Amino acid sequence: MAIALPTMLFVAIALTTTMSTANAIDIMDKDLASEESLWALYERWCENHVVEREIDDKARRFNVFKENARMIHEFNQHDMPYKLSLNLFGDMTDEEVNHTYGRCSNIMSSGRKRQSQDRVMQGAIAAREGLPTDVDWRMMGYNTRPSAVTNVKRQGTCGGCWAFAAIAAVEGINSIRTRNLTSLSVQQLLDCDKGNEGCRGGNAEGAFKYMIHNGGIETEAEYPYVGHEQGHCSVPKKNRNPVVTINGYKQVPPNEVALMQAVAAQPVVVALDANSMAFRRYGGGVFVGPCGTDLSHEMTVVGYGTTGEQGSEKHIDYWIVKNSLGPEWGENGYIRIARNVSGHDEEGLCGILIDASYPVKFTREGVNDIMKTK
Incomplete structure (x- = not known):
């Protein structure tokens, strides 16, 4: 019944x-062009998500962020019905996300x-x-x-x-x-x-x-x-x-x-x-x-x-x-x-x-x- x-x-x-996606940061080709532009993107992401990192940790986090940004940008070039985002997990590895938010x-x-x-x-x-x-x-x-x-x-x-x-x-x-x-x-x-x-x-x-x-x-x-x-x-x-x-x-x-x-x-x-x-x-x-x-x-x-x-x-x-x-x-x-x-x-x-x-x-x-x- x-x-x-x-x-x-x-x-x-x-x-x-x-x-629209809240707090979304679009990744442009120019953002990935150099270390300087990637650092600027990372700083923008940190400000957008109100994230503060210790100086020593920030360099390591930046390397993770770079890989995530490149992966997300590449995925979003495909004709898929959804997009990926530099969301709150932007500078975390998949293993860290799984451990913290599993x-x-x-x-x-x-x-x-x-x-x-x-x-x-x-x-x-x-x-x-x-x-x-x-x-x-x-x-x-x-x-x-x-x-x-x-x-x-x-x-x-x-x-x-x-x-x-x-x-x-x-x-x-x-x-x-x-x-x-x-x-x-x-x-x-x-x-x-x-x-x-x-x-x-x-x-x-x-x-x-x-x-x-x-x-x-x-x-x-x-x-x-x-x-x-x-x-x-x-x-x-x-x-x-x-x-x-x-x-x-x-x-x-x-x-x-x-x-x-x-x-x-x-x-x-x-x-x-x-x-x-x-x-x-x-x-x-x-x-x-x-x-x-x-x-x-x-x-x-x-x-x-x-x-x-x-x-x-x-x-x-x-x-x-x-x-x-x-x-x-x-x-x-x-x-x-x-x-x-x-x-x-x-x-x-x-x-x-x-x-x-x-x-x-x-x-x-x-x-x-x-x-x-x-």
């Missing part, structure tokens, strides 16, 4: 097809596909016809509803992507149900959710369980992010602003239409393979790989859409995915990942279909309707 979808007005195309999800890809027949949506292909063409929960929507997506957050070197992804999904459903977009506390999950492992990794479903059993989650203002675990849980006194609550969570069956149905209703957490050099240095456009299915990172799908006209070479279906590396990464902190990719029907590109879930929040009317059926 198809999921009932809310009536929404979507104006996603205007945003997703014109989005696995933050403890989900294992093997055996994670939903096997139960009762979780498989019957008639999913036919249900595609009733779905919106474009969805973007960042935009103002139906009946003056506010956006369901807060600003992109920055996890830094803390491996808490699972917490950021879960919080983004809860912020989304809370805004949809209450028409109040509130930034919620990632730090509370890192400090207080003992079912996960804080900055060492975790998963969003565990975070949902914590919020259900704890009675909700505090706001970002009440319990702000500090970039590391504090070693103790410091939930504010309850005489302050009330926490945001959820009633449960659901898993999405591993097929594209099921995820489209879920995303058409609210933002959804996904686990995916973010290990490739191309993914980490993504700068804009529709990412088409390479990537595998090692579910090392969790992010939040906040919409989907299509580029180009049907039948044209530029026609690519994509997911709009919110990351937690700050607005300096990708398209202002987001990545568009190709969907409906041939050969990836079961797992989706980068494994995006394998393990998806979303929080459930009832309105007062919804609770009353449930009580009437009991």
Whole structure:
């Protein structure tokens, strides 16, 4: 049975097809012409990303930066649907990026596909016809509803992507149900959710369980992010602003239409393979790989859409995915990942279909309707 979808007005195309890359530095041929021009480019990158290096370290970093700049410039000369960028990883080697920003999800890809027949949506292909063409929960929507997506957050070197992804999904459903977009506390999950492992990794479903059993989650203002675990849980006194609550969570069956149905209703957490050099240095456009299915990172799908006209070479279906590396990464902190990719029907590109879930929040009317059926 198809999921009932809310009536929404979507104006996603205007945003997703014109989005610029935040803090982007274009690499010109003249930038690579000499050591002096490369140094100037590096200084510009450091200033743009507010990076300070010690004198001794800066020379070594510059050598890494040169190789990255040349590699990125060469890649971007090819006719690909996405570009690479001198983003926050500009003067780091792939090994350093992997060591510092590596696995933050403890989900294992093997055996994670939903096997139960009762979780498989019957008639999913036919249900595609009733779905919106474009969805973007960042935009103002139906009946003056506010956006369901807060600003992109920055996890830094803390491996808490699972917490950021879960919080983004809860912020989304809370805004949809209450028409109040509130930034919620990632730090509370890192400090207080003992079912996960804080900055060492975790998963969003565990975070949902914590919020259900704890009675909700505090706001970002009440319990702000500090970039590391504090070693103790410091939930504010309850005489302050009330926490945001959820009633449960659901898993999405591993097929594209099921995820489209879920995303058409609210933002959804996904686990995916973010290990490739191309993914980490993504700068804009529709990412088409390479990537595998090692579910090392969790992010939040906040919409989907299509580029180009049907039948044209530029026609690519994509997911709009919110990351937690700050607005300096990708398209202002987001990545568009190709969907409906041939050969990836079961797992989706980068494994995006394998393990998806979303929080459930009832309105007062919804609770009353449930009580009437009991």
